[in-house]
Amino acid sequence: MAVLALVEPGEELSLQALSLARDLDGPLHALALDDSELGAYGVETVHVAEHEQLSSYAPGAWAACLDQLVERVQPSTVVAAGTNRGNEVLAHLAARRDLPFAANCAAVGSDGTVTRVRWGGSLLEEARINADLRILSVAPHMVEATTVNGGTANVERFAPELGEEIVRVVEHAETPSAGVSLSEAKVVVSGGRGVGSADGFGMLEELAGLLNAAVGCSRVVTMAGWRPHTDQVGQTGTKVAPDLYIACGISGATQHIAGCKGAKKILAINSDAEAPIIANADYAVIGDLAEVVPAITAELRKARS
Amino acid sequence: MRILVCVKRVPLTGGKMVLTADEQALETRHLGFTISPHEECGVEEAVRLVEEHGGEVTVLTLGPPEAEEQIRDSLANGGDRGVHILTDGSEWDPQATAAAIVEAVEADEAGGGGFDLIVFGNESADAGNYQVGIRVAYALGRPIATGLKGLSVADGTARCEQEVPGGRDVYELPLPAVVSVLEGINLPRYPSVPAKLRARSKPVEQRSPERPAARLEKLRLVVPPGQGKQAEILGNGADAAPRVVEVMREIGVA
Ligand SMILES: Cc1cc2nc3c(=O)[nH]c(=O)nc-3n(C[C@H](O)[C@H](O)[C@H](O)COP(=O)(O)OP(=O)(O)OC[C@H]3O[C@@H](n4cnc5c(N)ncnc54)[C@H](O)[C@@H]3O)c2cc1C
Ligand SMILES: Nc1ncnc2c1ncn2[C@@H]1O[C@H](COP(=O)(O)O)[C@@H](O)[C@H]1O
Numbered sequence: 001m002a003v004l005a006l007v008e009p010g011e012e013l014s015l016q017a018l019s020l021a022r023d024l025d026g027p028l029h030a031l032a033l034d035d036s037e038l039g040a041y042g043v044e045t046v047h048v049a050e051h052e053q054l055s056s057y058a059p060g061a062w063a064a065c066l067d068q069l070v071e072r073v074q075p076s077t078v079v080a081a082g083t084n085r086g087n088e089v090l091a092h093l094a095a096r097r098d099l100p101f102a103a104n105c106a107a108v109g110s111d112g113t114v115t116r117v118r119w120g121g122s123l124l125e126e127a128r129i130n131a132d133l134r135i136l137s138v139a140p141h142m143v144e145a146t147t148v149n150g151g152t153a154n155v156e157r158f159a160p161e162l163g164e165e166i167v168r169v170v171e172h173a174e175t176p177s178a179g180v181s182l183s184e185a186k187v188v189v190s191g192g193r194g195v196g197s198a199d200g201f202g203m204l205e206e207l208a209g210l211l212n213a214a215v216g217c218s219r220v221v222t223m224a225g226w227r228p229h230t231d232q233v234g235q236t237g238t239k240v241a242p243d244l245y246i247a248c249g250i251s252g253a254t255q256h257i258a259g260c261k262g263a264k265k266i267l268a269i270n271s272d273a274e275a276p277i278i279a280n281a282d283y284a285v286i287g288d289l290a291e292v293v294p295a296i297t298a299e300l301r302k303a304r305s
Numbered sequence: 306m307r308i309l310v311c312v313k314r315v316p317l318t319g320g321k322m323v324l325t326a327d328e329q330a331l332e333t334r335h336l337g338f339t340i341s342p343h344e345e346c347g348v349e350e351a352v353r354l355v356e357e358h359g360g361e362v363t364v365l366t367l368g369p370p371e372a373e374e375q376i377r378d379s380l381a382n383g384g385d386r387g388v389h390i391l392t393d394g395s396e397w398d399p400q401a402t403a404a405a406i407v408e409a410v411e412a413d414e415a416g417g418g419g420f421d422l423i424v425f426g427n428e429s430a431d432a433g434n435y436q437v438g439i440r441v442a443y444a445l446g447r448p449i450a451t452g453l454k455g456l457s458v459a460d461g462t463a464r465c466e467q468e469v470p471g472g473r474d475v476y477e478l479p480l481p482a483v484v485s486v487l488e489g490i491n492l493p494r495y496p497s498v499p500a501k502l503r504a505r506s507k508p509v510e511q512r513s514p515e516r517p518a519a520r521l522e523k524l525r526l527v528v529p530p531g532q533g534k535q536a537e538i539l540g541n542g543a544d545a546a547p548r549v550v551e552v553m554r555e556i557g558v559a
Contacts, residue, residue: 057474059451084452084467091436095443100400100520103428103435113524118433123322123331124527125432130520137435167448171475187558211558219342222492229489235430236342236488244558254318255430261531265556267549268536276320278536283552287542295543299550300559 001025001076004069005043006062006089007032013081015041015145017138021079022148024108029073030153031065039153041145047158057085058168063092065160070097070133077108082117082137090135099131104139117142120235120258141241141262180214182231188242190216190233190260194249194270194289198226203290204248207297216240216260218250234259248289252277269293306360306421306458308351309388309413311406311438312344312379314372315431328525330396331431340375342488343426345382349493350456350486351424352383358458361385363420365409367402369394373509380504381496387509388413398519399432403440405514410445412512422463425485427452434521442483449483450476454490 005021007014007030022028022042030036030043033054038046049065066078066089078093080086082104094101104117106124116125117139129136182188189208191201201215208215216233217226233240235255241262248269250256257280260266268281269289278284285292316336323332351362364379366372367390376387390405397405414420423445425438442449455466455473458480465476465484478484496504539548553559 087435088439088451091439092443094436095440098400100398101434101436102521104433115527118526119318119322119431120433122318122529124529126524126527128522128524130518130522167450167476167478169474170477172469172472173475174472177471211553222489225492229492232489244553244556252320254320254322266536267539267552273538279320279534280531281536282534283539283549284536285539285541285545285549287545291543292545295546296549299546300553303550303559 002027002029002073003077003079004066004073004075005030005078006066006080006086007036007038008081008083008085009034009036011081011083012145013083013138013140014086016140016143017079017081017086018042019146020108020138020143021077024079025076029069029075031069035155039151040147042148042151043153045154045156047156049158049160051160051162053162053165056169058165059085059088059092060167061162061165062089063096064162065158066093067096068160069158075133077134077136080137082139086137090137094135097133099133099135100129102127102129102134102136105136106139106142108136119254121261122235122254122258180212182214182216182233182238183240185214185240185242187211187213187244187246188216188233188240188260188263189213189246189248190218190250191221191248192218192250192256193220195221195226196249196290200290201226203293203297207246207293207300210297210300213242218256247277247281248293250277251275252280306354306358307363307418308354308360308422308424309363309365309410309420310344310347310351310379310384310424311365312340312348312375312426313429313431314338314340314366314368314375315429322528324526324528328527329523330526338371338374340379341426341428341430343428343430343486345493346488346490347424347426347486348379348382348384349491351422353491354422354456354458355383360421363388363413365406366390367397367405368392376509377504378496380507381501382494383500384507386507389509389511391511391513392516395516396432396523397516398521398523399434399436400440400520401517403437403444404517406437406441407444408514409512410441419481421480421482422458423447423481423483425483427485427487438483438485445483447481447483448478449485450478451485453484453486456484456486456490
């Protein structure tokens with residue numbers, strides 16, 4: 001049977017989802033809102049939805065499009081990326097049809113079982129979807145986006161029947177970006193309770209400045225009001241993937257690790273050699289960060305002068 | 306305004322995930338319990354709205370008898386009353402959870418008047434199903450906006466702000482509505498000792514529905530590989546600095 005995938009405009013994670021979806025069952029169909037080049041990702045037919053209700057994002061309208069394509073394509077499985085919108089639209093679809101929905105799957109078995117991500121990636125669950133139509137999203141960065149040889153997709157225009165959607169984006173405000181963004185930084189200098197105060201972050205900022213790094217923090221720090229939540233790394237904060245993550249005075253709770261395990265290398269600076277962060281790090285310095293961090297800064301300056 | 310907030314009891318897992326022998330749950334014998342930070346912010350947001358507009362905050366949980374602790378914690382942070390849907394401790398799938406919440410909401414609204422707003426976390430801390438709030442909204446026929454980092458209410462409309470790359474998206478929902486929020490929408494208060502004492506005597510109603518068969522059926526839990534590598538110790542104290550800089554050079558960041 002066919003597989004139907006939702007492709008979000010300009011969303012790299014949707015291409016990862018397609019790379020998983022094309023091996024699940026029969027021909028791969030995609031719902032898209034623009035003329036994306038999707039043949040290279042194994043899509044056989046792209047259904048380009050056209051309707052004035054789709055001019056700004058409305059989760060109910062996207063779900064209605066999928067719902068109508070389900071009737072047309074008769075898929076065994078509906079797939080989207082495990083993004084905010086991908087999960088939202090599939091949850092709408094599942095609610096409309098009163099079907100189960102498995103969010104953030106890392107793998108899908110041929111027998112209807114899935115492996116899904118829990119605790120922001122710190123735990124996995126093997127689960128069975130007890131329904132004829134399987135609805136699932138693909139967890140970010142668990143599957144690589146790869147192309148297939150010689151693929152070209154048929155493009156079919158598709159005019160869904162949509163009522164008026166109340167829930168839609170009615171306004172978009174740009175916020176000017178300041179400094180190195182946490183999620184894209186090559187180096188992140190991050191501080192936890194061990195930094196001791198808002199002022200203590202001064203020495204982290206100084207080191208970060210030399211490394212062109214972003215400053216991050218743990219939840220204890222945001223709860224204390226030392227840093228804004230936008231700096232928080234972890235399950236309920238930002239997920240980072242730098243070349244180097246420097247964790248200063250951070251114990252390494254699973255919910256923090258969930259946000260930084262995408263780093264290529266982790267350096268822990270901690271006074272406690274038994275802290276869990278050490279068992280999640282590649283390198284460690286044991287000691288008081290108030291001595292270690294300024295010493296590293298001084299050493300970097302010396303090496304450059 | 307009458308506002309309902311839904312919170313879920315979850316273990317505070319610390320540095321390591323350890324499973325029970327049957328691989329159905331986390332080993333929690335030595336752990337404390339909490340709710341998701343998103344839900345903590347949901348409670349705080351509801352309490353602030355009621356402080357501004359008047360009304361009452363109800364806190365609902367579906368969980369074992371011990372989950373009354375999470376209701377009481379939320380009442381200490383400003384909630385007025387609780388609804389506890391009792392389970393035997395086994396996990397309910399998101400469809401069953403949503404259906405039980407809908408039933409409780411309908412029963413409560415028949416007695417006490419409608420909820421203007423129902424507040425969820427964007428996702429539960431443990432299961433991360435990303436759907437219970439959306440299912441509840443559909444079943445009640447109310448609009449829902451998810452993942453909010455900003456919320457205000459005026460003239461029967463909820464203005465809802467979502468952070469998206471480069472800026473914010475805004476939705477406007479007519480009340481009654483359903484929302485889900487993210488940590489960072491506010492900074493929750495710490496409960497005072499008198500508030501904790503008062504919370505003990507606030508009313509909590511109980512309900513005990515049957516658990517339906519799971520349609521998203523948990524088979525077993527698996528701890529992913531990667532826990533427990535051994536770091537290379539670069540040194541102790543300030544003396545480690547030259548070696549740290551050497552390593553930074555090796556990996557090409559200095
Ligand atoms: C559902 C849920 C979601 C969560 N989401 C997040 C999240 O997104 N991000 C997050 O960070 N947390 C999150 N948490 C909280 C998490 O469980 C931990 O409580 C938190 O990460 C601990 O922060 P910390 O490491 O700064 O503090 P602590 O655990 O108190 O650790 C402080 C560390 O600093 C070290 N230290 C102290 N003084 C010094 C010194 N002078 N020099 C060097 N080292 C020193 C100590 O040895 C210790 O290891 C979440 C929790 C839950 C339940
Ligand atoms: N057992 C539960 N009791 C109360 N609320 C819940 C429960 N499970 C989920 N929720 C609510 O639904 C939100 C989304 O959960 P989920 O769909 O599991 O990610 C959570 O943040 C809670 O607000």
